[in-house]
Amino acid sequence: MSMQIWAVANQKGGVGKTTTAAALAGLLAEQSARTLLVDMDPHGSLTTYLGFDAEAAGSGVYELFRAKVGDAPLTDDNALIRTTAVDQLWLMPSSPAMATLDRQLGARAGMGLVLTEALQRLHGRFDRVVIDCPPMLGVLMINALVACERLIIPTQTEFLALGGLQRMLRSLAMVERSRGMRIPCLIVPTLFDSRTRASQTCLDSLKADYPDTVSRIVVPTDTQVREASRAGLPVGSWPAARRAGEAYRELLRELLEFEQAVAQAGAA
Ligand SMILES: Nc1ncnc2c1ncn2[C@@H]1O[C@H](COP(=O)(O)OP(=O)(O)OP(=O)(O)O)[C@@H](O)[C@H]1O
Ligand SMILES: [Mg+2]
Secondary structure, three states: OOOEEEEEOOOOOOOOHHHHHHHHHHHHHHOOOOEEEEEOOOOOHHHHHOOOOOOOOOOOHHHHHHHHHOOOOOOOHHHHOEEOOOOOEEEEOOOHHHHHHHHHHOOOOOHHHHHHHHHHHOEOOEOEEEEEOOOOOOHHHHHHHHHOOEEEEEEEOOHHHHHHHHHHHHHHHHHHHHHOOOOOEEEEEEOEOOOOHHHHHHHHHHHHHOOOOEOOOOOEOOOHHHHHHHOOOOHHHOOOOHHHHHHHHHHHHHHHHHHHHHHHHHHO
């Protein structure tokens, strides 16, 4: 099977994007898929999560863009990738300098394809790629949306989070128009607290508004998620985060089922 690329994005901050990207990638790696995580967020939460100092993680996503502009030719894509504490899981780290990319390159042509081209060069090295996005629309998120085959949108089950979801869906529609194809997406309700009415009401309205796009599972609020990130491990590799871990396992199952159905429809 060819390398499958998923992006995790939402234009709202703090909704569980990085946690979700790390959890799904960790579970894929656990199933022996050679998995690459790409940290497209200048804040580098994912890079930090996996135990690297984002200020000093060395070459990564930033160098891809610099090389494209031409003042730092890339000699070797391998130099952009780190091994992690998890077997079969690799990271292309972020750096704070990425925050300047929109200003540096915003209007230049061809800048939306930088990540796509890099991943094409890495074809064969990985089975799976999971891209973690920053919470705002810019050259970095566009690169992720252009590169991905599937978009995962973690959405906090709280009414203030619904505006971010709507903005995200508009950005997706824009990229779909320019790619001339649909990008299947899955809305994943996160930080669900069954004890609060607000969580339940918000989940109901998500399901009513996006009946075909909301995942079967919801990710519950689980205090152990923070402990897992403190330990630098994806949620599925942190046994104490059992509730969230189970949800992410089920989410992965749903994503893989969809992929199989698409592959079968394509083959038929
Ligand atoms: N299911 C969960 N239960 C409890 N805490 C969670 C859960 N998911 C995420 N968190 C916590 O919520 C915070 C935000 O999560 P995360 O960093 O994954 O969100 P994000 O969308 O990537 O944020 P940003 O927009 O800043 O990149 C983190 O402290 C994380 O540990
Ligand atoms: Mg994040």
